[in-house]
Structure formats: C-alpha cells, structure tokens
Amino acid sequence: MSLSNANRSIPEIFSDLVSQLTTLMKNELRLARTEISEKIAHVASGFGFVVVGAVLAIPALVILLQAIVAALVRMGLAIDLSSLIVGGVSLVIGILLLIAGVNRLKGEHLVPEKTLHQLQRDAEVVAQETGDNHGLNRAA
Numbered sequence: 001m002s003l004s005n006a007n008r009s010i011p012e013i014f015s016d017l018v019s020q021l022t023t024l025m026k027n028e029l030r031l032a033r034t035e036i037s038e039k040i041a042h043v044a045s046g047f048g049f050v051v052v053g054a055v056l057a058i059p060a061l062v063i064l065l066q067a068i069v070a071a072l073v074r075m076g077l078a079i080d081l082s083s084l085i086v087g088g089v090s091l092v093i094g095i096l097l098l099i100a101g102v103n104r105l106k107g108e109h110l111v112p113e114k115t116l117h118q119l120q121r122d123a124e125v126v127a128q129e130t131g132d133n134h135g136l137n138r139a140a
Contacts, residue, residue: 024122028115035112046104053097060094063087 008016067083 028119028122031118032112032115035115039112042104046101049097049101049104051101053094053099053101055094056090056097057094060087060090063090 063083064087067080067087070080070083
C-alpha cells in the first residue's frame with residue numbers, strides 16, 4: 001500500500017468504497033443481462049427442437065398407422081415394409097429431437113452460473129479487503 005493511500009481520510013475511503021461498489025454492481029448487472037440473454041437463446045433453440053420434433057412425429061404416426069392398415073389389407077411385404085421403414089425412421093428422428101428440446105428446457109440450464117460465480121468471487125474479495133483494512137485500522 002502506498003503512503004498516500006494510508007493518509008486518506010475516512011470520508012475519502014468511504015467515497016472510494018461506494019464508487020467501487022457502484023461500478024462493481026453495474027458490471028455484475030451487465031454480466032447478468034448478457035448471461036440471461038444467452039439462456040433465453042438456449043430456451044428458444046430448445047423450443048425449436050420441440051416444434052421440429054412434433055412436426056416430424058405427427059406424420060410419422062400417420063405413416064405408421066397407414067402401414068398397419070396396409071399390412072392388414074394386403075398382407076404383402078413391399079409396400080408395407082417401406083411404409084414401416086419410413087414411418088419408423090421419421091418417428092425415431094422426431095423422438096430424438098423432442099428429447100433434445102426438452103433437455104434444453106430444463107431449469108438447471110437456465111441458471112446464470114457465470115454471474116453467480118462472479119458474485120461469489122466479488123464477495124470473497126470484498127470480505128478479504130474489509131478484513132485486511134480492518135486489521136490496518138486497528139494497527140493505526
């Protein structure tokens with residue numbers, strides 16, 4: 001610590017503390033806004049997967065039902081087998097997309113982890129600094 005910092009008055013130190021805390025809070029709010037925007041984009045993409053999955057799953061169900069009907073009517077292999085293959089593949093893709101979309105919508109993916117981590121680090125620094133300053137004030 002420089003000598004000029006040791007000779008500062010309490011109002012100067014308090015003013016500096018308030019200024020630094022204000023700047024810190026502004027930076028933390030900016031970080032939180034950025035992270036929340038990222039989380040919203042993550043949710044939007046999850047919703048997109050859900051929509052695309054649903055769009056693929058509905059016709060897949062129709063195709064599978066048509067395949068069952070065709071199988072019962074014809075008892076032949078070529079048309080029925082091809083309908084089952086197309087319907088089955090569409091259904092599998094639709095289910096995979098639905099699962100991926102639902103996973104992106106889970107609450108744990110929406111927590112602003114970077115901001116929380118940064119706030120914890122800031123709190124540790126403030127606690128350390130106030131602890132160090134407290135010891136210096138006693139020695140003075």
